[in-house]
Amino acid sequence: MSTKYVIAVVGNDRPGLVELLASAVADHQGSWLESRMSVLAGQFAGVALVQVPDEQAAALEKKLHDLSDETLRLTLAKAGAREPARPHRTACLELVGHDRPGIVQEITRVLREKGVNIDDIVTERMSGAMSGGHLFRAVVELQIPDTIELDRLRDDLEGLANELMVDIHVRELLDEGA
Structure with a gap:
């Protein structure tokens, strides 16, 4: 089984931010499913949907928490099941x-x-x-x-x-x- 997370990120723009997140996910045998990211007024901002094996979920949460600091803010939320679509x-x-x-x-x-x-x-x-x-x-x-x-x-x-x-x-x- 696997756990999906929505990761929201805001931080001072600099080279390597996406790679930093992608490495954290890959290091925990995760997959990067989809994302929307952009630079707005010098701030890098984005959201990504990732998936990791259940046994790696807690470690990924800790890793992303550890990456957060005064220049990079990460928020992590478990992706919930979407309500059945209305016609x-x-x-x-x-x-x-x-x-x-x-x-x-x-x-x-x-x-x-x-x-x-x-x-x-x-x-x-x-x-x-x-x-x-x-x-x-x-x-x-x-x-x-x-x-x-x-x-x-x-x-x-x-x-x-x-x-x-x-x-x-x-x-x-x-x-x-x-």
Whole structure:
């Protein structure tokens, strides 16, 4: 049997951080299953899903605890069984507009009110060459319950887009097996 862990890491960016984590996992006969990692404002931040044999779990926990210090913070959580998926469709929301406070909060509020789950979100702030200001861009992968009409969700988000003065596009992602 094996134990899966979600490892969250934040620390001063420097060469070798991913290798440090990967070595700790490999030294305990573990596998690196998936991850999302990035440098944000000089800080390295990320999450990884790893798996180790049960007899190595306690040793890996200790090793990762020992790696944490004032420049590198690691949080470890046993991966739980995911709740059975509700019937849903997968969609992609893309947003671009002039940056201003509250964009993420307003979009996520509408999604929460509709019962839409966020599977992945990537955001960035970039220079708006033509406008001289900053643009905000988000790409969000959504799980939309089958009980929600995609057109109705689009209407609600487009109404919000008008208020926020951003462009929002939602498109359904087709199953790869279809």
